Amino acid sequence: MTSSNLQPDEPVNPQTDIFLRACYRQPVPYTPIWMMRQAGRYLPEYRALRSQYDFLTMLRTPELATEVTIQPVDIVGVDAAILFCDILVIPEAMGMELRFIEKQGPVFTDPLRSEHDIDQLKPVAPQEDLPYVMEAIRQIRAQLAGRVPLIGFAGSPWTLAAYMIEGQGSSHFRTLRRMLYAEPALLEKLLDKLTIAIAKFLQAQVEAGAQAIQIFDSWGGLLTREAYQYYSLPTIQRIIARLHRTANVPVILFSRGRGADLDLQMDSGADVLSVDWTIPIGKARQQVKEQVAIQGNLDPAALYAPPEILQEEAKSVLSGYGDGPGHIFNLGHGIFPDVPVEHVQALVEYVHNDRKNSHAN
Amino acid sequence: MTSSNLQPDEPVNPQTDIFLRACYRQPVPYTPIWMMRQAGRYLPEYRALRSQYDFLTMLRTPELATEVTIQPVDIVGVDAAILFCDILVIPEAMGMELRFIEKQGPVFTDPLRSEHDIDQLKPVAPQEDLPYVMEAIRQIRAQLAGRVPLIGFAGSPWTLAAYMIEGQGSSHFRTLRRMLYAEPALLEKLLDKLTIAIAKFLQAQVEAGAQAIQIFDSWGGLLTREAYQYYSLPTIQRIIARLHRTANVPVILFSRGRGADLDLQMDSGADVLSVDWTIPIGKARQQVKEQVAIQGNLDPAALYAPPEILQEEAKSVLSGYGDGPGHIFNLGHGIFPDVPVEHVQALVEYVHNDRKNSHAN
Numbered sequence: 148m149t150s151s152n153l154q155p156d157e158p159v160n161p162q163t164d165i166f167l168r169a170c171y172r173q174p175v176p177y178t179p180i181w182m183m184r185q186a187g188r189y190l191p192e193y194r195a196l197r198s199q200y201d202f203l204t205m206l207r208t209p210e211l212a213t214e215v216t217i218q219p220v221d222i223v224g225v226d227a228a229i230l231f232c233d234i235l236v237i238p239e240a241m242g243m244e245l246r247f248i249e250k251q252g253p254v255f256t257d258p259l260r261s262e263h264d265i266d267q268l269k270p271v272a273p274q275e276d277l278p279y280v281m282e283a284i285r286q287i288r289a290q291l292a293g294r295v296p297l298i299g300f301a302g303s304p305w306t307l308a309a310y311m312i313e314g315q316g317s318s319h320f321r322t323l324r325r326m327l328y329a330e331p332a333l334l335e336k337l338l339d340k341l342t343i344a345i346a347k348f349l350q351a352q353v354e355a356g357a358q359a360i361q362i363f364d365s366w367g368g369l370l371t372r373e374a375y376q377y378y379s380l381p382t383i384q385r386i387i388a389r390l391h392r393t394a395n396v397p398v399i400l401f402s403r404g405r406g407a408d409l410d411l412q413m414d415s416g417a418d419v420l421s422v423d424w425t426i427p428i429g430k431a432r433q434q435v436k437e438q439v440a441i442q443g444n445l446d447p448a449a450l451y452a453p454p455e456i457l458q459e460e461a462k463s464v465l466s467g468y469g470d471g472p473g474h475i476f477n478l479g480h481g482i483f484p485d486v487p488v489e490h491v492q493a494l495v496e497y498v499h500n501d502r503k504n505s506h507a508n
Numbered sequence: 509m510t511s512s513n514l515q516p517d518e519p520v521n522p523q524t525d526i527f528l529r530a531c532y533r534q535p536v537p538y539t540p541i542w543m544m545r546q547a548g549r550y551l552p553e554y555r556a557l558r559s560q561y562d563f564l565t566m567l568r569t570p571e572l573a574t575e576v577t578i579q580p581v582d583i584v585g586v587d588a589a590i591l592f593c594d595i596l597v598i599p600e601a602m603g604m605e606l607r608f609i610e611k612q613g614p615v616f617t618d619p620l621r622s623e624h625d626i627d628q629l630k631p632v633a634p635q636e637d638l639p640y641v642m643e644a645i646r647q648i649r650a651q652l653a654g655r656v657p658l659i660g661f662a663g664s665p666w667t668l669a670a671y672m673i674e675g676q677g678s679s680h681f682r683t684l685r686r687m688l689y690a691e692p693a694l695l696e697k698l699l700d701k702l703t704i705a706i707a708k709f710l711q712a713q714v715e716a717g718a719q720a721i722q723i724f725d726s727w728g729g730l731l732t733r734e735a736y737q738y739y740s741l742p743t744i745q746r747i748i749a750r751l752h753r754t755a756n757v758p759v760i761l762f763s764r765g766r767g768a769d770l771d772l773q774m775d776s777g778a779d780v781l782s783v784d785w786t787i788p789i790g791k792a793r794q795q796v797k798e799q800v801a802i803q804g805n806l807d808p809a810a811l812y813a814p815p816e817i818l819q820e821e822a823k824s825v826l827s828g829y830g831d832g833p834g835h836i837f838n839l840g841h842g843i844f845p846d847v848p849v850e851h852v853q854a855l856v857e858y859v860h861n862d863r864k865n866s867h868a869n
Contacts (some may be wrong), residue, residue, distance in 0.1 A: 318679065324809030328817060371785050371807050373824070407768040407787060424732050426768060446732055448685030456689060463734070469633055483682055 148362055163293050164341035166227040170359060171417050172440050172473035178465060179226035180281040180498045181298070183401075184481035185219040186231045189488055190230055192218050202247045206232050211291055212283040220295055222488070224495045227296050227359070228287060230352070232280055234302030237309050237344055240276040241268040250316075258314030258322070265337050273351035276342070280348075284355035298399075299357030301349050304341035304386075308334065320369055327374065334378065342382040346389045353394040354452035360390060361399040361421070365408035368404015375402075376411055387416035403480065409434040424479025428467040440473035445494075447478045450486035454493050461497050527588040528657050530681065531720060531758035531780050533801050533834035539588035539826060541859045542659070543852070544762075545842035546580040549591045550849055553579050563608045567593050573644040575650055581656055583849070585856045588657050588720070591647060591713070593641055594661030595724055598705055599672050601637040602629040612676070619675030619683070626698045632705040634712035641709075645716035659760075660718030662710050664725035665702035665747075666740035681730055688735065696737065703743040707750045714755040718774020721751060722782070737772055738762075750778035751773040760803055764841065770795040785840030789828040801834035806855075808839045811847035815854050822858050 156185055188194055193215050196205065205211045210229045219225050235253050239245045246258040247300040274281060280342045287297055302310075310316070312323045312334075325332050343398070349360050367379050387398050400417035402408070406426030413420070413435055421442035428444050435441065450461040461476075468474040476498045482491070527540040548823070549555055554576050557566065566572045566709045580586050596614050600606045615850045620626055635642060648658050662672075671677070673684045673695075677836040686696050711723050740763070748759050761778035763769070764868050767787030772794055774781070782803035791803050796802065808819040822837075829835040836860045 202637075316679070318677070319844070321809070321846070324807075325812040328807075328809050328811075328813035328821075368786060372788050374807075404765075404786065407791075425729060425765065428732050430768075446689075446735075448682070448689050450689075451686040452689035458691075483680070485682070 163295060165295050166475065167358060167397060169473065169475045170440055174472050177499050178468075178476045179503060180476035180495055181225040181227040181229065182219070182223075182478050182482050183229075185223065185225055186215045187227065187482055188484035189482055189486050189491065190218055190222060191488065192222065196385050197223055202233075203245075204234070205227060207279045208396055209279055209283040209286050210459070212279070216283070216287050216289055217270070220291070223275060223491050224499070225295070227298050228285060230280070230287065230357065231348065232283070232301060234300070234307060234365075235310060236277055236280065237271060237301065237341070237348060239346060240271045240273075241340070243268075243311060243440040251457075253310070254315045255311060259311050259337065260322075262333055262336070265333060265340070268340055270340075271347055273348045273387075277348065277351075281351060281355040284357055285354060286491040288356035296358040297356060298359045298361055299349065299352035300361040300363060301345045301386075303320060303362050303367065303379060303402075304338045304382040305370075306339050306364050306366045307341050307345070309366040309369070312339070320366065323367065326369075328381060329380070338378065340383050342385050346386045349386065350393060351388055353390065353396050359397065359399065361395045362386065363418070364400065364402040364405075367402035372411070375408065380411060380415060383415050383417075390496075391416060395442075399475075401442075406431060408461070409452070413438055421473060421477060422479065428464055428474075432468055432473075437471075437473070440475060441468065442475040442477045444477065444479040447480050447483055447486075449488045450478075451492065452481065452490070454490065457490055457494060458497050461494055465498065465501050498506070521742070525554070525657065527836065528720060528758060530834065530836050531760070532777075533798070535833050538860050538863060539829075539835050539837045541837035542586040542590065542857055543580070543584075543589040543839050543843045544590075546584065546586055546590065547576045547830075548843055550843055550847050550852065551579055551583060551719070553583065564593075564606075567597070568593065568640045570640055570644040570647050573640070575649040577644070577648050577658075578641075578651055584658065584845035585851050585860070588659050590659040590722070591641070591645060591661060591718065593644070593647065593661070595661070595668060595726075596671060596703070597638055597641065598632060598662065598709060601632045601634075601821065602705060603702070603852065613828075616672060620672050620698065622764060623694055623697070626694060626701070629698075629701055632708060634709045634858055638709065638712075641710065642712060642716040645713060645718055649717035657719040658835065659720045659722055660713035660725060661722040662706045662747075664723050664728065664740060665699045665706060665743040666731075667725050667727045668702050668706070669698050670727040672698070681727065688731075699743050701726055701778060703746050704813060705746045710747065710751055711754060714751065714757050718757065719738070720758045722762060723747065723778070725761065725763040725766075729813050733769055733772070734781060736766060736769065741772060741776060744778075758801075760836075761854045762803070767792060769779075769839060770771035774799055780836060782838060783840065789825055789835075792829065793829055793834075798832075798834070801836060802829065803836040803838045805838065805840040808841050808844055808847075810829050811839075811844065811851045811855065815851065818851055821864070822855055824863070826859065826862050 148508045177259050206382045216231045219355050220228050305347040309323050313320050397418040399419040399421050400415050401421035402442050405421050406422045419442050422444045424444050424446040431441050445464050526536045529536050531539050577589050577592045580591050607615050670684050674681050758779040760780040760782050761776050762782035764784050767783045780801040780803050783805045785805050785807040792802050804827050
């Protein structure tokens with residue numbers, strides 16, 4: 148399936164490949180936009196399905212995953228679809244029992260606490276262990292029929308390790324951070340296993356039809372810069388190097404909370420760096436010196452604003468990036484479940500109509 | 509009582525005023541150290557008291573607050589004491605009902621949701637509304653008898669507003685952030701009221717004997733840089749200006765998650781900027797161009813490390829700051845409740861014994 152992916156120097160269909168062109172810093176007629184968690188509860192159509200099926204059933208049923216993946220393309224008009232899935236399917240495929248608790252989120256029954264626990268983790272064979280993911284990708288590609296590209300994704304090794312050790316989301320991740328300082332060799336062993344599993348998983352996603360990949364390093368911001376350089380970034384580097392050797396897809400790296408360290412992230416091999424809303428996008432662009440594209444970074448809370456304020460905020464991101472290619476509009480973090488869908492639609496329309504910063508040349 | 513405070517150009521007792529000298533970037537024989545939440549559960553002596561009294565009783569009883577404030581001075585050997593209190597006593601004094609729920613933390617029974625709610629908030633008269641705070645400060649000063657200085661503190665207006673609107677700590681603070689974009693005039697009204705209340709409270713703390721003040725802008729990191737400049741920083745600026753007009757105490761500002769914005773924080777009027785562990789302290793120092801002192805910034809999780817690793821981490825902070833005055837050693841966030849007290853003691857000893865970066869001249 149990779150033959151259908153965009154090659155860096157290939158001519159593209161400007162109606163369908165604006166997002167991919169922007170990833171490679173090629174000229175585009177307008178700034179493409181998609182939103183993290185765009186397949187989500189703010190859409191009445193998503194909520195209607197969610198009322199019938201639990202979260203795990205939805206992501207494990209290719210027909211349902213396909214339907215919600217495509218909803219924001221139809222309803223909101225985004226320029227890329229992102230696979231409806233969860234970063235925790237990898238730990239699950241490695242043998243950890245995962246439950247989703249309503250209003251609390253995902254919880255591992257037995258978090259990793261010892262070398263024995265880590266040794267017990269199975270290697271991942273994506274085709275056998277996660278066939279529903281590959282099938283969903285094939286169905287989504289078929290149903291999208293080239294309208295917009297499909298983004299696959301995975302969590303970074305550090306971020307998956309965070310959940311696997313802590314057992315769930317946490318405000319301080321104390322168990323994880325204790326291991327970081329008290330038993331770093333254990334953590335490294337886990338990170339190594341995860342790096343291999345994630346690389347294979349992403350490779351399989353591309354083979355099934357994913358046309359771009361985003362790596363969510365959601366908890367990279369827990370680390371010192373030095374520890375980020377040692378524990379998170381090299382694993383991401385290895386994953387991206389492997390992907391780039393075998394697949395022609397752009398890779399987006401989102402290390403949340405590390406907007407001051409884009410100089411390091413540039414060495415990851417990522418084609419696009421996604422930044423959260425706490426750093427001005429103009430400052431992000433300065434850091435990367437036109438070497439990679441930048442994705443972001445509207446405050447997700449701006450979608451609560453009335454249209455005229457929302458428009459001002461969107462404008463400030465667009466003009467903050469400035470002229471020239473290499474900007475993908477996105478939120479600085481996942482979309483909130485209770486924003487009005489009309490606001491989301493208005494945002495997409497506004498970004499599409501903004502030609503003042505047109506990247507065409 | 510302010511007559512006992514250090515004046516910027518006054519000769520000091522080097523045994524007792526090392527912390528205050530460092531705040532003013534004066535030469536000191538070694539780097540002073542204290543730790544956020546140093547009066548806390550990692551101390552067996554603290555836990556012994558906490559098993560008898562609930563948290564609110566402890567902070568409302570001057571004798572108990574005094575005892576736990578002084579514990580880390582006696583047991584750990586820190587160079588400053590910080591008042592045992594809570595930033596949420598201000599919203600409580602304004603009329604909000606506050607409860608502390610074990611393992612969950614503070615919760616407001618009726619979070620602010622409307623202009624009416626905000627209009628109902630009472631002005632704060634610190635002497636009448638918070639007499640136990642002032643009495644604790646007087647008792648602590650008397651018992652410390654000049655051994656180390658006493659730091660008073662308050663939350664920033666933005667940070668208190670965060671809890672008052674959301675009702676409690678939160679991973680996303682969606683209610684707060686909705687108000688920020690959907691009803692900014694309401695938020696500004698609340699911030700104005702809080703600014704006045706906090707300024708008066710800090711003034712009263714200094715009059716009672718606090719010799720330095722720290723402002724905890726714990727949730728400043730939720731904002732875009734632009735919104736931080738508009739909603740948080742000016743209120744802090746007003747508070748510090750008022751303090752500096754009437755009291756000769758150094759002011760420390762800790763805007764967590766805003767290490768990339770020390771250029772802005774320098775305009776706050778703070779004498780010391782406290783930084784979290786996600787930014788290298790050398791980079792922090794570069795940003796402030798020797799205009800203010802820097803406090804920080806060991807990863808609190810480093811206290812889980814065995815002594816030789818902990819020492820390396822502490823050394824990296826000390827040498828990261830480098831030679832010359834203006835460094836106060838601290839953690840990048842509050843101390844965790846389950847770190848071994850021996851590690852905390854070893855850290856203080858190591859910092860005190862490190863003369864390679866001696867600030868004396």
